[in-house]
Amino acid sequence: MWNGDYSFVLSNLVKKDFKVRYRNMSLGVLWSVLNPLVTMGALAFVFTIIFPSSAHPHMAVFLLCGLVPFNFFAMAWNTGTGSLMDNYSIMKRVTVPRELFPVATVLGNCVHMLIQIGILFAFTLGSGLGVNRHWIWLPYVWFMEIVFVCGLAMATSAINVYIRDTRYVVESVNTIMFYFVPIFYSYDRVPPQIQDIVHYNPLAAMILALRNILWSGIAPGWPLIGKLTLCSLLTLGAGFLLFRRLKAGFFDHM
Protein backbone atom coordinates (compact mmCIF):
# COMPACT_ATOMS: atom_id res chain seq x y z
CA MET A 1 0.00 0.00 0.00
CA TRP A 2 2.94 2.29 0.47
CA ASN A 3 4.30 3.36 -2.85
CA GLY A 4 6.91 5.86 -1.91
CA ASP A 5 10.52 6.15 -2.87
CA TYR A 6 12.54 3.37 -1.19
CA SER A 7 15.96 4.83 -1.87
CA PHE A 8 14.84 8.27 -0.70
CA VAL A 9 13.65 6.90 2.65
CA LEU A 10 16.77 4.79 2.99
CA SER A 11 19.11 7.70 2.37
CA ASN A 12 17.17 9.92 4.77
CA LEU A 13 17.24 7.31 7.51
CA VAL A 14 20.98 6.73 7.07
CA LYS A 15 21.70 10.47 7.09
CA LYS A 16 19.56 10.87 10.19
CA ASP A 17 21.49 8.21 12.12
CA PHE A 18 24.80 9.70 11.12
CA LYS A 19 23.89 13.30 11.90
CA VAL A 20 22.18 12.52 15.16
CA ARG A 21 25.11 10.45 16.34
CA TYR A 22 27.73 13.06 15.66
CA ARG A 23 26.00 16.39 15.93
CA ASN A 24 26.07 16.43 19.71
CA MET A 25 29.58 15.09 20.19
CA SER A 26 32.35 17.61 20.56
CA LEU A 27 34.96 15.40 18.91
CA GLY A 28 32.49 14.28 16.29
CA VAL A 29 33.71 11.81 13.76
CA LEU A 30 37.03 11.57 15.56
CA TRP A 31 35.50 9.05 17.94
CA SER A 32 35.25 6.60 15.06
CA VAL A 33 38.98 6.92 14.65
CA LEU A 34 39.95 6.78 18.32
CA ASN A 35 37.98 3.68 19.21
CA PRO A 36 39.85 1.08 17.11
CA LEU A 37 43.19 2.77 17.80
CA VAL A 38 42.74 2.57 21.53
CA THR A 39 41.56 -1.05 21.43
CA MET A 40 44.36 -2.01 19.09
CA GLY A 41 46.90 -0.28 21.29
CA ALA A 42 45.68 -2.13 24.35
CA LEU A 43 45.65 -5.51 22.61
CA ALA A 44 49.07 -4.89 21.07
CA PHE A 45 50.45 -4.10 24.51
CA VAL A 46 48.99 -7.23 26.08
CA PHE A 47 50.03 -9.57 23.30
CA THR A 48 53.54 -8.29 22.79
CA ILE A 49 54.64 -7.36 26.30
CA ILE A 50 52.54 -9.61 28.53
CA PHE A 51 52.20 -12.60 26.21
CA PRO A 52 55.28 -12.21 24.03
CA SER A 53 54.79 -15.60 22.42
CA SER A 54 51.63 -14.25 20.85
CA ALA A 55 53.39 -11.40 19.13
CA HIS A 56 53.35 -11.15 15.36
CA PRO A 57 55.29 -8.95 13.00
CA HIS A 58 53.34 -5.84 11.97
CA MET A 59 51.18 -6.36 15.06
CA ALA A 60 49.08 -3.25 14.44
CA VAL A 61 47.95 -4.47 11.04
CA PHE A 62 47.44 -8.01 12.34
CA LEU A 63 45.10 -6.74 15.04
CA LEU A 64 43.29 -4.17 12.92
CA CYS A 65 42.44 -6.82 10.34
CA GLY A 66 40.34 -8.39 13.07
CA LEU A 67 39.18 -5.30 14.93
CA VAL A 68 37.80 -3.29 12.03
CA PRO A 69 35.44 -5.99 10.69
CA PHE A 70 34.51 -7.01 14.22
CA ASN A 71 33.63 -3.45 15.29
CA PHE A 72 31.38 -3.05 12.28
CA PHE A 73 29.80 -6.47 12.82
CA ALA A 74 29.04 -5.91 16.49
CA MET A 75 27.76 -2.35 16.13
CA ALA A 76 25.68 -3.09 13.07
CA TRP A 77 24.14 -6.23 14.52
CA ASN A 78 23.46 -4.60 17.91
CA THR A 79 21.83 -1.48 16.51
CA GLY A 80 20.18 -3.44 13.72
CA THR A 81 18.47 -5.73 16.24
CA GLY A 82 16.92 -2.77 17.98
CA SER A 83 16.10 -0.88 14.79
CA LEU A 84 12.42 -1.80 14.61
CA MET A 85 11.67 -0.98 18.23
CA ASP A 86 13.72 2.20 18.02
CA ASN A 87 11.49 3.32 15.17
CA TYR A 88 8.34 2.30 17.01
CA SER A 89 6.70 5.68 16.56
CA ILE A 90 7.06 5.57 12.78
CA MET A 91 5.94 1.96 12.55
CA LYS A 92 2.78 2.66 14.51
CA ARG A 93 1.67 5.41 12.13
CA VAL A 94 2.90 4.84 8.59
CA THR A 95 3.14 1.79 6.37
CA VAL A 96 6.76 2.36 5.39
CA PRO A 97 8.19 -1.05 4.39
CA ARG A 98 9.58 -2.44 7.61
CA GLU A 99 12.64 -3.95 5.91
CA LEU A 100 14.04 -0.48 5.47
CA PHE A 101 14.75 -0.05 9.16
CA PRO A 102 17.29 -2.79 9.79
CA VAL A 103 18.86 -2.21 6.37
CA ALA A 104 19.18 1.53 6.98
CA THR A 105 20.80 0.87 10.36
CA VAL A 106 23.34 -1.53 8.86
CA LEU A 107 24.16 0.86 6.03
CA GLY A 108 24.53 3.68 8.54
CA ASN A 109 27.21 1.68 10.30
CA CYS A 110 28.98 1.23 6.97
CA VAL A 111 29.86 4.89 7.06
CA HIS A 112 31.79 4.42 10.30
CA MET A 113 33.35 1.31 8.86
CA LEU A 114 34.69 3.30 5.92
CA ILE A 115 36.49 5.60 8.32
CA GLN A 116 38.03 2.64 10.10
CA ILE A 117 39.03 0.99 6.82
CA GLY A 118 40.92 4.19 6.14
CA ILE A 119 42.87 3.66 9.37
CA LEU A 120 43.52 0.04 8.44
CA PHE A 121 44.92 1.08 5.07
CA ALA A 122 47.00 3.81 6.68
CA PHE A 123 48.64 1.30 9.01
CA THR A 124 49.09 -1.26 6.24
CA LEU A 125 50.89 1.17 4.01
CA GLY A 126 52.75 2.68 6.93
CA SER A 127 54.07 -0.73 7.98
CA GLY A 128 55.58 -1.15 4.55
CA LEU A 129 53.23 -3.95 3.58
CA GLY A 130 52.27 -2.20 0.37
CA VAL A 131 49.51 -2.76 -2.12
CA ASN A 132 49.34 -6.07 -3.95
CA ARG A 133 47.12 -7.48 -6.64
CA HIS A 134 44.98 -9.38 -4.11
CA TRP A 135 43.56 -6.08 -2.89
CA ILE A 136 41.07 -6.47 -5.72
CA TRP A 137 39.21 -8.91 -3.45
CA LEU A 138 38.68 -6.32 -0.74
CA PRO A 139 35.43 -4.73 -1.99
CA TYR A 140 33.90 -8.17 -2.52
CA VAL A 141 34.84 -9.37 0.94
CA TRP A 142 33.45 -6.24 2.60
CA PHE A 143 30.30 -6.50 0.56
CA MET A 144 29.78 -10.07 1.78
CA GLU A 145 30.13 -8.95 5.38
CA ILE A 146 27.47 -6.29 4.84
CA VAL A 147 25.20 -8.92 3.27
CA PHE A 148 25.79 -11.22 6.24
CA VAL A 149 25.02 -8.57 8.85
CA CYS A 150 21.90 -7.45 6.97
CA GLY A 151 20.60 -10.99 7.11
CA LEU A 152 21.31 -11.28 10.83
CA ALA A 153 19.85 -7.86 11.59
CA MET A 154 16.65 -8.61 9.71
CA ALA A 155 16.17 -11.85 11.57
CA THR A 156 16.93 -10.57 15.05
CA SER A 157 15.13 -7.24 14.65
CA ALA A 158 11.96 -9.13 13.75
CA ILE A 159 12.30 -11.56 16.64
CA ASN A 160 13.04 -8.64 18.96
CA VAL A 161 9.55 -7.22 18.37
CA TYR A 162 8.03 -10.39 19.82
CA ILE A 163 10.66 -11.16 22.45
CA ARG A 164 12.28 -8.00 23.75
CA ASP A 165 15.18 -9.82 25.36
CA THR A 166 16.64 -10.54 21.93
CA ARG A 167 18.64 -7.33 22.03
CA TYR A 168 20.47 -8.44 25.13
CA VAL A 169 21.05 -11.93 23.79
CA VAL A 170 22.67 -10.43 20.69
CA GLU A 171 24.86 -8.16 22.80
CA SER A 172 26.06 -11.14 24.80
CA VAL A 173 26.74 -13.14 21.67
CA ASN A 174 28.84 -10.27 20.33
CA THR A 175 30.84 -10.07 23.53
CA ILE A 176 31.68 -13.75 23.27
CA MET A 177 32.24 -13.55 19.53
CA PHE A 178 35.22 -11.28 20.21
CA TYR A 179 37.08 -14.33 21.51
CA PHE A 180 35.78 -16.86 19.05
CA VAL A 181 37.06 -15.10 15.96
CA PRO A 182 40.79 -14.83 15.40
CA ILE A 183 41.26 -11.18 16.26
CA PHE A 184 44.22 -11.39 18.61
CA TYR A 185 45.44 -14.86 17.71
CA SER A 186 46.33 -16.44 14.44
CA TYR A 187 44.30 -19.09 12.68
CA ASP A 188 47.01 -21.77 13.15
CA ARG A 189 46.23 -21.73 16.87
CA VAL A 190 42.75 -23.08 16.26
CA PRO A 191 42.66 -26.88 16.75
CA PRO A 192 42.47 -28.70 13.38
CA GLN A 193 39.09 -30.28 14.13
CA ILE A 194 37.53 -26.83 14.57
CA GLN A 195 39.40 -25.05 11.82
CA ASP A 196 36.90 -25.92 9.12
CA ILE A 197 33.93 -24.89 11.23
CA VAL A 198 35.49 -21.51 11.90
CA HIS A 199 35.54 -20.90 8.16
CA TYR A 200 31.77 -21.19 8.07
CA ASN A 201 31.43 -18.16 10.29
CA PRO A 202 31.44 -15.37 7.72
CA LEU A 203 32.92 -12.93 10.22
CA ALA A 204 35.89 -15.22 10.91
CA ALA A 205 36.23 -16.03 7.22
CA MET A 206 36.29 -12.36 6.44
CA ILE A 207 38.92 -11.56 9.04
CA LEU A 208 41.10 -14.36 7.72
CA ALA A 209 40.62 -13.17 4.16
CA LEU A 210 41.64 -9.65 5.19
CA ARG A 211 44.68 -10.97 6.97
CA ASN A 212 45.69 -13.01 3.96
CA ILE A 213 45.31 -10.08 1.63
CA LEU A 214 46.73 -7.23 3.68
CA TRP A 215 49.04 -8.79 6.23
CA SER A 216 50.39 -11.86 4.44
CA GLY A 217 50.05 -10.56 0.92
CA ILE A 218 48.56 -13.77 -0.41
CA ALA A 219 45.27 -14.59 -2.08
CA PRO A 220 42.34 -15.22 0.28
CA GLY A 221 41.86 -18.64 -1.28
CA TRP A 222 38.83 -20.25 -2.88
CA PRO A 223 37.55 -22.43 -0.02
CA LEU A 224 37.49 -19.33 2.16
CA ILE A 225 35.77 -17.11 -0.39
CA GLY A 226 33.35 -19.87 -1.28
CA LYS A 227 32.28 -20.45 2.31
CA LEU A 228 32.08 -16.72 2.97
CA THR A 229 29.81 -16.19 -0.02
CA LEU A 230 27.64 -19.20 0.67
CA CYS A 231 27.05 -18.50 4.35
CA SER A 232 26.49 -14.78 3.84
CA LEU A 233 23.93 -15.30 1.11
CA LEU A 234 22.16 -18.04 3.04
CA THR A 235 21.98 -15.79 6.09
CA LEU A 236 20.54 -12.96 4.03
CA GLY A 237 17.96 -15.25 2.49
CA ALA A 238 16.95 -16.81 5.79
CA GLY A 239 16.83 -13.44 7.55
CA PHE A 240 14.72 -11.94 4.82
CA LEU A 241 12.25 -14.83 4.81
CA LEU A 242 11.93 -14.84 8.58
CA PHE A 243 11.32 -11.10 8.52
CA ARG A 244 8.60 -11.48 5.91
CA ARG A 245 6.95 -14.15 7.98
CA LEU A 246 6.95 -12.14 11.20
CA LYS A 247 6.11 -8.80 9.61
CA ALA A 248 2.35 -9.19 9.75
CA GLY A 249 2.28 -9.25 13.54
CA PHE A 250 4.60 -6.30 14.18
CA PHE A 251 1.90 -3.69 14.66
CA ASP A 252 -0.12 -5.80 17.07
CA HIS A 253 2.90 -6.70 19.17
CA MET A 254 4.39 -3.26 19.60
Add this chain to the structure above:
Amino acid sequence: MAVIEFQNVTKCFSRSGGSKLLRVFLQERLQKRHQDVFCALKDVSFRVEEGESLAVIGANGAGKSTLLSLVAGLTRPNEGRMEVNGKVAALLELGTGFHPDLTGEENVYLNASILGLSRKRTAECYNAIVDFSGIGDFIYQPIRTYSSGMVMRLAFAVAIHVEPDILIIDEVLAVGDQSFQAKCFERICELKRAGKTLLFVSHVPEMVKQLCDHSIWLEHGRVKAAGPPEEVLAAYGATG
Protein backbone atom coordinates in the same frame (compact mmCIF):
# COMPACT_ATOMS: atom_id res chain seq x y z
CA MET B 1 -17.55 1.02 -6.41
CA ALA B 2 -16.90 1.68 -2.79
CA VAL B 3 -13.50 3.05 -2.02
CA ILE B 4 -13.55 1.84 1.58
CA GLU B 5 -15.72 -1.05 2.70
CA PHE B 6 -15.87 -2.73 6.08
CA GLN B 7 -18.04 -5.84 6.55
CA ASN B 8 -18.41 -7.17 10.07
CA VAL B 9 -14.87 -6.26 10.98
CA THR B 10 -13.58 -7.28 14.38
CA LYS B 11 -10.15 -6.33 15.66
CA CYS B 12 -8.73 -7.57 18.93
CA PHE B 13 -5.48 -7.07 20.75
CA SER B 14 -3.80 -9.21 23.32
CA ARG B 15 -4.23 -7.49 26.67
CA SER B 16 -0.68 -8.06 27.79
CA GLY B 17 0.33 -5.61 25.08
CA GLY B 18 1.92 -8.33 23.02
CA SER B 19 5.44 -7.52 24.06
CA LYS B 20 6.94 -10.56 25.57
CA LEU B 21 9.87 -11.07 27.76
CA LEU B 22 11.37 -14.46 27.28
CA ARG B 23 10.10 -15.72 30.60
CA VAL B 24 6.52 -14.57 29.93
CA PHE B 25 6.71 -16.12 26.47
CA LEU B 26 7.84 -19.44 27.89
CA GLN B 27 5.34 -19.29 30.74
CA GLU B 28 2.46 -18.81 28.37
CA ARG B 29 3.61 -21.61 26.11
CA LEU B 30 4.14 -24.04 28.99
CA GLN B 31 1.00 -23.19 30.92
CA LYS B 32 -1.12 -22.87 27.78
CA ARG B 33 -2.94 -20.01 29.43
CA HIS B 34 -5.68 -18.36 27.40
CA GLN B 35 -4.51 -14.88 26.56
CA ASP B 36 -6.70 -12.01 27.63
CA VAL B 37 -7.88 -10.14 24.61
CA PHE B 38 -9.34 -6.71 24.25
CA CYS B 39 -11.53 -6.14 21.22
CA ALA B 40 -11.21 -2.59 19.98
CA LEU B 41 -13.67 -3.08 17.13
CA LYS B 42 -16.63 -5.44 17.08
CA ASP B 43 -18.66 -6.25 14.01
CA VAL B 44 -18.15 -2.88 12.33
CA SER B 45 -19.64 -2.31 8.88
CA PHE B 46 -19.75 0.78 6.72
CA ARG B 47 -19.06 1.97 3.17
CA VAL B 48 -17.45 5.08 1.77
CA GLU B 49 -17.95 5.85 -1.91
CA GLU B 50 -15.39 7.68 -4.01
CA GLY B 51 -15.34 11.39 -3.32
CA GLU B 52 -17.35 11.08 -0.11
CA SER B 53 -16.22 12.12 3.29
CA LEU B 54 -17.00 10.15 6.40
CA ALA B 55 -16.71 11.46 9.93
CA VAL B 56 -15.98 9.04 12.74
CA ILE B 57 -17.03 10.31 16.11
CA GLY B 58 -16.95 8.74 19.53
CA ALA B 59 -15.54 8.97 23.00
CA ASN B 60 -11.91 8.23 23.77
CA GLY B 61 -11.26 4.52 23.64
CA ALA B 62 -14.22 3.88 21.34
CA GLY B 63 -12.01 2.34 18.67
CA LYS B 64 -11.61 5.28 16.29
CA SER B 65 -7.83 5.10 16.05
CA THR B 66 -7.95 1.35 15.55
CA LEU B 67 -10.41 1.82 12.71
CA LEU B 68 -8.14 4.36 11.07
CA SER B 69 -5.12 2.08 11.53
CA LEU B 70 -6.98 -0.64 9.69
CA VAL B 71 -7.91 1.62 6.78
CA ALA B 72 -4.33 2.90 6.64
CA GLY B 73 -3.14 -0.66 6.13
CA LEU B 74 -1.10 -0.84 9.33
CA THR B 75 -2.79 -4.03 10.45
CA ARG B 76 -5.44 -6.55 9.34
CA PRO B 77 -8.83 -7.39 10.88
CA ASN B 78 -9.18 -10.55 12.95
CA GLU B 79 -12.64 -11.23 11.53
CA GLY B 80 -14.72 -9.81 8.74
CA ARG B 81 -13.80 -8.29 5.43
CA MET B 82 -12.09 -5.02 4.69
CA GLU B 83 -11.47 -3.50 1.29
CA VAL B 84 -9.62 -0.28 0.56
CA ASN B 85 -9.14 0.82 -3.04
CA GLY B 86 -6.78 3.65 -3.75
CA LYS B 87 -3.68 5.31 -2.45
CA VAL B 88 -4.06 6.16 1.23
CA ALA B 89 -2.34 8.90 3.13
CA ALA B 90 -2.92 8.69 6.82
CA LEU B 91 -2.30 11.70 8.97
CA LEU B 92 -2.57 9.78 12.21
CA GLU B 93 0.05 11.92 13.78
CA LEU B 94 1.93 14.99 12.70
CA GLY B 95 5.67 14.92 12.25
CA THR B 96 6.15 11.16 12.09
CA GLY B 97 9.85 10.57 12.19
CA PHE B 98 10.72 14.09 13.28
CA HIS B 99 13.94 14.16 15.28
CA PRO B 100 14.72 17.10 17.56
CA ASP B 101 18.39 17.26 16.61
CA LEU B 102 17.76 17.56 12.89
CA THR B 103 17.03 20.91 11.25
CA GLY B 104 13.60 21.80 9.90
CA GLU B 105 14.87 21.22 6.37
CA GLU B 106 16.26 17.77 7.19
CA ASN B 107 13.06 16.81 8.98
CA VAL B 108 10.94 17.94 6.04
CA TYR B 109 12.85 15.62 3.70
CA LEU B 110 12.70 12.73 6.15
CA ASN B 111 9.02 13.16 6.94
CA ALA B 112 8.12 13.61 3.26
CA SER B 113 9.93 10.42 2.28
CA ILE B 114 8.22 8.48 5.07
CA LEU B 115 4.81 9.74 3.97
CA GLY B 116 5.52 8.40 0.49
CA LEU B 117 6.62 11.48 -1.44
CA SER B 118 9.30 10.84 -4.03
CA ARG B 119 12.63 12.65 -4.06
CA LYS B 120 11.56 14.65 -7.09
CA ARG B 121 8.22 15.70 -5.72
CA THR B 122 9.71 16.70 -2.39
CA ALA B 123 12.24 18.92 -4.13
CA GLU B 124 9.44 20.47 -6.19
CA CYS B 125 7.23 21.12 -3.18
CA TYR B 126 9.95 22.13 -0.73
CA ASN B 127 9.52 25.87 -1.13
CA ALA B 128 5.74 25.62 -0.99
CA ILE B 129 6.01 23.55 2.18
CA VAL B 130 8.27 26.08 3.89
CA ASP B 131 6.01 28.97 2.82
CA PHE B 132 2.86 27.25 4.03
CA SER B 133 4.40 26.56 7.44
CA GLY B 134 5.43 30.16 7.99
CA ILE B 135 8.62 29.04 9.71
CA GLY B 136 10.94 31.35 7.80
CA ASP B 137 14.66 31.18 8.53
CA PHE B 138 14.14 28.84 11.46
CA ILE B 139 14.02 26.10 8.83
CA TYR B 140 17.81 25.82 9.17
CA GLN B 141 17.70 25.39 12.95
CA PRO B 142 17.26 22.10 14.79
CA ILE B 143 13.59 21.65 15.63
CA ARG B 144 14.28 21.33 19.32
CA THR B 145 14.59 25.11 19.18
CA TYR B 146 11.07 25.44 17.81
CA SER B 147 7.91 26.05 19.76
CA SER B 148 5.45 23.17 19.65
CA GLY B 149 3.19 25.21 17.41
CA MET B 150 5.99 25.71 14.90
CA VAL B 151 6.72 21.97 14.85
CA MET B 152 3.08 21.16 14.22
CA ARG B 153 2.79 23.77 11.48
CA LEU B 154 5.84 22.39 9.71
CA ALA B 155 4.53 18.84 10.04
CA PHE B 156 1.15 19.80 8.68
CA ALA B 157 2.75 21.69 5.79
CA VAL B 158 4.51 18.50 4.71
CA ALA B 159 1.47 16.29 5.22
CA ILE B 160 -0.81 18.48 3.15
CA HIS B 161 1.42 18.00 0.09
CA VAL B 162 0.92 14.26 -0.06
CA GLU B 163 -1.46 13.48 -2.90
CA PRO B 164 -3.58 10.54 -1.96
CA ASP B 165 -6.89 9.22 -3.25
CA ILE B 166 -8.00 8.66 0.32
CA LEU B 167 -7.00 11.01 3.11
CA ILE B 168 -7.35 9.93 6.70
CA ILE B 169 -7.16 12.60 9.37
CA ASP B 170 -7.08 11.79 13.05
CA GLU B 171 -7.79 14.75 15.32
CA VAL B 172 -4.73 16.61 14.11
CA LEU B 173 -6.34 19.81 12.96
CA ALA B 174 -6.26 21.62 16.28
CA VAL B 175 -2.85 23.14 15.76
CA GLY B 176 -1.62 26.64 15.27
CA ASP B 177 -3.45 29.91 15.55
CA GLN B 178 -6.76 30.84 13.91
CA SER B 179 -5.23 31.85 10.60
CA PHE B 180 -3.19 28.68 10.31
CA GLN B 181 -6.14 26.50 11.23
CA ALA B 182 -8.16 28.30 8.57
CA LYS B 183 -5.38 27.68 5.99
CA CYS B 184 -5.36 23.97 6.85
CA PHE B 185 -9.10 23.68 6.72
CA GLU B 186 -9.14 25.41 3.34
CA ARG B 187 -6.55 22.96 1.96
CA ILE B 188 -8.60 20.01 3.16
CA CYS B 189 -11.69 21.51 1.53
CA GLU B 190 -9.69 21.84 -1.72
CA LEU B 191 -8.88 18.14 -1.60
CA LYS B 192 -12.53 17.37 -1.07
CA ARG B 193 -13.53 19.56 -4.01
CA ALA B 194 -10.95 17.73 -6.11
CA GLY B 195 -12.95 14.57 -5.51
CA LYS B 196 -10.72 12.94 -2.91
CA THR B 197 -12.20 10.64 -0.33
CA LEU B 198 -11.93 11.73 3.27
CA LEU B 199 -12.06 9.80 6.52
CA PHE B 200 -12.14 12.19 9.39
CA VAL B 201 -11.96 11.90 13.16
CA SER B 202 -12.75 15.07 14.95
CA HIS B 203 -14.45 16.30 18.05
CA VAL B 204 -15.28 19.63 16.50
CA PRO B 205 -18.92 19.46 15.38
CA GLU B 206 -18.67 22.47 13.03
CA MET B 207 -15.87 20.87 11.02
CA VAL B 208 -17.69 17.58 10.86
CA LYS B 209 -20.86 19.28 9.59
CA GLN B 210 -18.96 21.38 7.04
CA LEU B 211 -16.72 18.68 5.63
CA CYS B 212 -18.54 15.41 5.87
CA ASP B 213 -21.38 13.81 3.97
CA HIS B 214 -21.84 10.90 6.32
CA SER B 215 -20.96 10.07 9.85
CA ILE B 216 -20.70 7.05 12.10
CA TRP B 217 -20.66 6.99 15.88
CA LEU B 218 -18.44 4.40 17.50
CA GLU B 219 -18.99 3.33 21.07
CA HIS B 220 -16.97 0.58 22.73
CA GLY B 221 -15.99 -0.75 19.33
CA ARG B 222 -19.50 -0.95 17.85
CA VAL B 223 -21.26 1.33 15.39
CA LYS B 224 -23.94 2.95 17.51
CA ALA B 225 -25.35 5.22 14.82
CA ALA B 226 -24.75 6.04 11.18
CA GLY B 227 -26.18 8.68 8.90
CA PRO B 228 -25.93 12.35 8.01
CA PRO B 229 -23.64 14.33 10.35
CA GLU B 230 -26.40 16.42 11.94
CA GLU B 231 -28.38 13.37 13.03
CA VAL B 232 -25.41 11.44 14.37
CA LEU B 233 -24.00 14.49 16.15
CA ALA B 234 -27.38 15.14 17.71
CA ALA B 235 -27.60 11.55 18.95
CA TYR B 236 -23.98 11.69 20.24
CA GLY B 237 -24.57 15.03 21.94
CA ALA B 238 -27.76 13.76 23.54
CA THR B 239 -25.81 11.29 25.63
CA GLY B 240 -24.11 14.24 27.34
